[in-house]
């Protein structure tokens with residue numbers, strides 16, 4: 246795979262964000278303090294009015310939660326969106342999110358002589374963003390590239406998905422996998438682990454029976470997460486396009502296929518269920534709300 250020229254970053258294959266967005270919108274780079282981490286104390290009333298949802302930044306996040314698509318055929322543009330408008334949005338987006346490939350030489354220079362490890366996201370990085378998460382298949386070309394890089398550096402994939410799901414797509418046993426936003430980490434045992442492994446790691450075996458390190462710091466929350474999954478599934482079932490995803494240590498509510506005028510309803514239903522689970526956190530991804538037990542740890546031990 247030619248990293249410099251031929252690979253169209255899957256980051257840019259998202260659908261056009263809502264037309265309600267201003268021309269120079271900026272996808273938030275940091276989360277609003279009151280909105281994204283809903284460590285909801287039981288007695289504190291949750292936002293009930295649309296204005297409060299908007300004020301907390303949630304609605305704006307939901308509307309702006311995917312980058313604009315770079316090359317979108319005019320045929321598929323909504324009737325009131327001009328190609329120029331789309332280009333402008335894309336260029337504005339690129340100001341905040343420049344491609345690392347444009348600075349490849351500089352990055353290579355900075356890395357020289359350093360001990361490197363590679364941390365990769367899965368969705369939108371190794372696979373294209375698609376409407377149905379079950380279809381986010383990784384290409385053989387991408388798999389070969391990841392296999393190659395993993396032969397050079399310790400390589401980890403960090404994902405909001407369950408670890409099993411990511412592994413089922415990637416199928417490379419030589420990698421570290423951090424699923425459920427870091428709540429479920431598995432990795433090869435390295436020869437350098439002479440002084441034993443991390444205190445919370447256990448030795449386990451992977452799908453091929455190979456010994457691995459396993460780190461699952463949120464196991465005690467599994468019954469609660471399962472309950473939240475059931476309650477949320479029931480709560481959003483009448484919202485057209487809303488989709489639940491069970492990611493084992495966290496729960497995702499997808500609204501990629503929900504009409505923008507129903508985003509507020511999605512948010513209200515999610516927060517209403519969560520008010521009974523004050524120890525759970527609510528975070529936000531691309532057209533997805535995520536419930537998990539801890540702040541993500543991403544504790545990869547190489």
Ligand SMILES: O=P(O)(O)OC[C@H]1O[C@H](O[C@H]2O[C@H](CO)[C@@H](O)[C@H](O)[C@H]2O)[C@H](O)[C@@H](O)[C@@H]1O
Pocket residue numbers: 366367368369373374375376377378379381403404405406490492497499501530531532533535
């Ligand atoms: O932290 P991440 O690894 O980026 O996980 C965030 C979510 O990724 C997946 O959803 C995203 O990709 C889907 C397939 O392309 C897309 O349909 C969805 O809109 C995106 O948000 C995954 O399915 C979720 O469980 C993760 O929470």
